[in-house]
Amino acid sequence: AQKVTQAQTEISVVEKEDVTLDCVYETRDTTYYLFWYKQPPSGELVFLIRRNSFDEQNEISGRYSWNFQKSTSSFNFTITASQVVDSAVYFCALSETTGNQFYFGTGTSLTVIP
Amino acid sequence: ETGVTQSPTHLIKTRGQQVTLRCSSQSGHNTVSWYQQALGQGPQFIFQYYREEENGRGNFPPRFSGLQFPNYSSELNVNALELDDSALYLCASSHRTGGRAFFGQGTRLTVV
Numbered sequence: 001a002q003k004v005t006q007a008q009t010e011i012s013v014v015e016k017e018d019v020t021l022d023c024v025y026e027t028r029d030t031t032y033y034l035f036w037y038k039q040p041p042s043g044e045l046v047f048l049i050r051r052n053s054f055d056e057q058n059e060i061s062g063r064y065s066w067n068f069q070k071s072t073s074s075f076n077f078t079i080t081a082s083q084v085v086d087s088a089v090y091f092c093a094l095s096e097t098t099g100n101q102f103y104f105g106t107g108t109s110l111t112v113i114p
Numbered sequence: 115e116t117g118v119t120q121s122p123t124h125l126i127k128t129r130g131q132q133v134t135l136r137c138s139s140q141s142g143h144n145t146v147s148w149y150q151q152a153l154g155q156g157p158q159f160i161f162q163y164y165r166e167e168e169n170g171r172g173n174f175p176p177r178f179s180g181l182q183f184p185n186y187s188s189e190l191n192v193n194a195l196e197l198d199d200s201a202l203y204l205c206a207s208s209h210r211t212g213g214r215a216f217f218g219q220g221t222r223l224t225v226v
Contacts, residue, residue, distance in 0.1 A: 004156075037217075043202055045157070045217040091156055100147045100208040100215035101170050104156035 002027050004094050006105035013082050014113050020078045021108045023092030029053075034068065034075045035093040035102065045091070051075065082112045117141060118207050120218035127195050127225050135190040135221045139207030143216070145169075146188040148180060151202040151220070163188055192223075200225045 003026040013019045025034065036048040049059065051068050059066050063083075067076045079086055089109045093102040117140035127133050139146050145164045149157035159172035163182035177193040186207070192199055202222050208215040 043204075043220040043222070045204065045206075047214055047216070050214065093156075100145055100206040101159055101162050102147075102149075102157070102206075102215070103159070104149075106154075106156045 002094055002096065002103045004092050004103050004105035006092055006108050008108045009106070010109045010111070012111045012113060015084060016081050018078060018080050019082050019110065020076055021090050021092075021110070023075045023077065023105060025073050025075065025092070025094045027094060027096060029096045031096070033095045035095065036066070036075075036077050037091045037093060037104075039089045039091060039107070041088075048077070048090075079110075082110075084112050084114050086110060087112045118205065118216045118218040120203075120205055120221050122221060123219065124222045125224070127223065129195055129197060129225055131195050132191065132193045133195060133223060135192075135203050135205075135223070137188045137190070137205035137207070137218055139186045139188065139205075140216050143207035143209050144186050145208050146182055146186065147206045147215070148188070148190045149204040149206065150174070150199075151204060152198075153201070157204055160190070195225045197225050199223065 005024045032053045034051045037045040039045050056068050063080045065078045089107045091107045092105045095102050119138045121136045147162040148160040151157040160174050162170040166182045179191045181189045202220045204217050204220045206215045206217045
């Protein structure tokens with residue numbers, strides 16, 4: 001069965017602090033895709049990153065970085081020097097196809113306090 | 115901006131009624147999926163359409179049905195509305211061969 005777990009329900013940080021959002025996934029497939037999406041209050045899901053199961057190279061993009069570890073089935077997301085505009089709900093998701101059928105976690109609500 | 119548009123943005127219906135939600139996919143995308151997101155939860159996969167046929171379905175009853183049109187736009191129909199159907203409904207479009215999926219801004223349905 002496929003499952004995505006985001007154990008952190010809510011996180012509050014003070015502006016400029018670093019924050020890491022955790023994601024653990026379960027799947028029986030050897031080929032799969034992992035995603036992070038951001039959902040601001042407007043409701044639209046904003047794509048942040050996609051990783052396939054063969055690419056364990058970690059990535060840094062500006063203030064964002066991702067740590068994919070297949071051995072622990074984790075795909076964590078770090079925001080460096082957080083800003084108020086980063087306040088949103090962040091979802092980790094798993095897809096076993098190249099389509100758009102996702103399994104989402106329950107989300108982590110991030111509040112950045114000025 | 116993703117190019118995926120949903121209508122209406124908000125809707126209030128009475129229990130037992132029927133509702134139709136609409137989604138225009140991004141240009142060039144031939145696959146559309148629908149999701150239900152209850153308050154405080156992650157989106158739950160309802161079903162996916164490819165070439166006007168259902169191509170995958172989540173754990174939702176048959177009163178949730180859909181259509182995809184030749185221009186790849188899509189509709190989600192829900193019959194016999196229940197209070198628990200109150201949620202944000204999101205659609206996502208992508209190309210069948212892969213690439214990013216883009217989500218619309220959602221339709222917030224309230225059943226009273």
